[in-house]
Amino acid sequence: MTEHTISAYEAELRHLAGKIAEMGGLAEQLVADSVQALVRMDTALAQRVVFEDRRLDQMQRDIEEASILVIAKRQPMAMDLREIVGFMRIANDLERVGDLAKNIGKRVVAINSSIVQKKLMVGVEHLAEIALEQLKHVLDAYANRNEALARQVRERDDEIDALYTSLFRELLTYMMEDPRNIGQCTHLLFCAKNIERIGDHATNIAETVHYAVTGSMFETERPKADLTSEQAIALPG
Amino acid sequence: MTEHTISAYEAELRHLAGKIAEMGGLAEQLVADSVQALVRMDTALAQRVVFEDRRLDQMQRDIEEASILVIAKRQPMAMDLREIVGFMRIANDLERVGDLAKNIGKRVVAINSSIVQKKLMVGVEHLAEIALEQLKHVLDAYANRNEALARQVRERDDEIDALYTSLFRELLTYMMEDPRNIGQCTHLLFCAKNIERIGDHATNIAETVHYAVTGSMFETERPKADLTSEQAIALPG
Numbered sequence: 212m213t214e215h216t217i218s219a220y221e222a223e224l225r226h227l228a229g230k231i232a233e234m235g236g237l238a239e240q241l242v243a244d245s246v247q248a249l250v251r252m253d254t255a256l257a258q259r260v261v262f263e264d265r266r267l268d269q270m271q272r273d274i275e276e277a278s279i280l281v282i283a284k285r286q287p288m289a290m291d292l293r294e295i296v297g298f299m300r301i302a303n304d305l306e307r308v309g310d311l312a313k314n315i316g317k318r319v320v321a322i323n324s325s326i327v328q329k330k331l332m333v334g335v336e337h338l339a340e341i342a343l344e345q346l347k348h349v350l351d352a353y354a355n356r357n358e359a360l361a362r363q364v365r366e367r368d369d370e371i372d373a374l375y376t377s378l379f380r381e382l383l384t385y386m387m388e389d390p391r392n393i394g395q396c397t398h399l400l401f402c403a404k405n406i407e408r409i410g411d412h413a414t415n416i417a418e419t420v421h422y423a424v425t426g427s428m429f430e431t432e433r434p435k436a437d438l439t440s441e442q443a444i445a446l447p448g
Numbered sequence: 449m450t451e452h453t454i455s456a457y458e459a460e461l462r463h464l465a466g467k468i469a470e471m472g473g474l475a476e477q478l479v480a481d482s483v484q485a486l487v488r489m490d491t492a493l494a495q496r497v498v499f500e501d502r503r504l505d506q507m508q509r510d511i512e513e514a515s516i517l518v519i520a521k522r523q524p525m526a527m528d529l530r531e532i533v534g535f536m537r538i539a540n541d542l543e544r545v546g547d548l549a550k551n552i553g554k555r556v557v558a559i560n561s562s563i564v565q566k567k568l569m570v571g572v573e574h575l576a577e578i579a580l581e582q583l584k585h586v587l588d589a590y591a592n593r594n595e596a597l598a599r600q601v602r603e604r605d606d607e608i609d610a611l612y613t614s615l616f617r618e619l620l621t622y623m624m625e626d627p628r629n630i631g632q633c634t635h636l637l638f639c640a641k642n643i644e645r646i647g648d649h650a651t652n653i654a655e656t657v658h659y660a661v662t663g664s665m666f667e668t669e670r671p672k673a674d675l676t677s678e679q680a681i682a683l684p685g
Contacts, residue, residue: 279533282519296516303540383634387627393620397637404638 220285227277227298231305234270235350238305241267241312242346242409246339248319249402250332257319260312267309274302289426297423301353304412304419308346311405311412318398327395331385334378335403341371342406345413353420361420364413365429371410378403457522464514464535468542471507472587475542478504478549479583479646483576485556486639487569494556497549504546511539526663534660538590541649541656545583548642548649555635564632568622571615572640578608579643582650590657598657601650602666608647615640 241260248257278298281287287295345364352360382396382403421429478497485494515535518524524532582601589597619633619640658666 275533279519279529282516283523283529286520286523292516292520296512383630386623386630386634390624390627393623393630397620397623397634400634400637401641 220281223277223281223285224291224294227274227281227295230270230274230277231298231301232350232354234267234274234302234305235346235353237263237267237270238308238312239343239346239350241309242339242343245312245315245319246336246343246406249315249322249339250336252319252322252327254320257316260316261320264309264313264316267306271302271306275299293423293426297353297419300419301416304415308409308412311409314405315402318402322395322398328392331382331392331395331399334374334381335399335406338371338374338378338403339406341367341374342410342413345371345410349413349416349420353416353423356420356424358421358424361417361424362429365417365421368410368414371407375403375407457518460514460518460522461528461531464511464518464532467507467511467514468535468538469587469591471504471511471539471542472583472590474500474504474507475545475549476580476583476587478546479576479580482549482552482556483573483580483643486552486559486576487573489556489559489564491557494553497553498557501546501550501553504543508539508543512536530660530663534656537656538653541652545646545649548646551642552639555639559632559635565629568619568629568632568636571611571618572636572643575608575611575615575640576643578604578611579647579650582608582647586650586653586657590653590660593657593661595658595661598654598661599666602654602658605647605651608644612640612644 241263244256245260247253248260278295282292282295285291345367348360349364351357352364379400382400385392386396418429421427478500481493482497484490485497515532519529519532522528582604585597586601588594589601616637619637622629623633655666658664
């Protein structure tokens with residue numbers, strides 16, 4: 212390979228890495244905006260999230276296409292191949308994070324017709340803060356090839372799962388207390404589930420960072436998970 | 449390229465297509481089993497679904513890895529490249545279908561402690577029948593490169609979305625009527641959402657079939673969607 216070819220190839224990889232960073236920034240923004248829209252019941256902001264999510268979809272397609280062309284054209288060696296596979300996997304996770312933010316945005320538009328009690332929102336907001344932190348940290352870990360930070364993100368997913376489980380029970384209790392809460396609480400349950408899944412995607416990205424850096428998967432099964440789907444619901448009343 | 453090389457390449461593509469068919473069969477089975485487990489409250493079957501889902505995860509990783517190696521090694525031309533990208537996309541969708549079936553399985557284990565009213569289950573079962581038909585049809589469409597059948601699957605997704613929306617309202621009504629239904633109905637709401645999402649993945653696969661056959665995306669935006677996240681909930685009482 213000539214010097215010229217090598218640097219064109221490197222430029223392609225750098226371009227793709229830049230696209231991932233851009234996608235990561237947009238995904239973070241959409242998650243933050245969707246939660247702000249929910250907490251403030253800001254339907255205009257919610258609608259903007261729904262609209263902007265299309266950009267993430269398009270970026271994911273572009274990154275997938277460009278990655279495959281690089282593989283076909285350059286026949287990369289193992290380490291570069293892992294990096295390019297990483298582009299595709301992370302773009303896929305970020306696209307799904309965008310879908311989840313979009314879904315929260317749609318629910319804000321739905322909930323809007325009623326007045327939401329502040330107390331119902333506190334737990335959702337707290338869950339979202341942690342999920343968003345996880346997303347920021349894992350994107351930092353990716354940008355800096357920081358395997359230790361990726362590992363921390365993966366380990367902290369337990370915290371999100373535990374919070375989600377407790378929030379799930381809390382929302383169900385409000386529904387039992389007053390059937391007029393059922394509609395709102397159901398939307399909030401789905402929003403909370405969406406946020407918990409954003410955390411799962413942060414964990415997936417952590418696994419991709421580990422794979423791109425080390426060439427192997429994490430040594431142990433990831434600690435799991437959302438317990439609400441595994442446990443019977445014991446409710447007062 | 450020699451005759452020998454061409455046929456080794458073709459053998460690789462056929463091997464991957466066979467793996468996709470195998471994955472499709474397993475994904476169908478897990479969806480069917482998870483719904484049977486739900487309808488009959490068969491926790492042993494539900495646990496088997498949760499366990500078997502790991503095979504789908506492994507198959508997806510294997511297909512992704514093998515596809516990328518084929519691209520790097522063979523530098524395929526446009527038509528073959530589309531087929532290989534199709535392998536990766538469909539494996540990804542089938543893996544997610546498996547996750548959704550697994551989630552239904554986990555909820556069966558959770559619901560088990562209570563006696564579920566038959567009437568709550570009818571709508572979920574009907575929704576699942578259609579989603580499973582969609583999955584079967586789109587896998588047929590893929591196996592036979594049947595673009596018209598893929599288009600039908602995509603158009604029928606509306607039916608699933610409409611059914612889901614009506615089921616969502618119905619389950620909320622039962623919750624309003626009797627708070628003792630809230631726990632069960634919440635699990636069923638999530639099961640119904642999982643089934644609706646299985647339908648979405650069938651639609652994604654339909655889009656991949658169209659892309660693999662024609663080289664382009666469907667000409668119009670896909671008709672959307674689950675309306676429960678977009679509409680305010682108007683409930684009796």
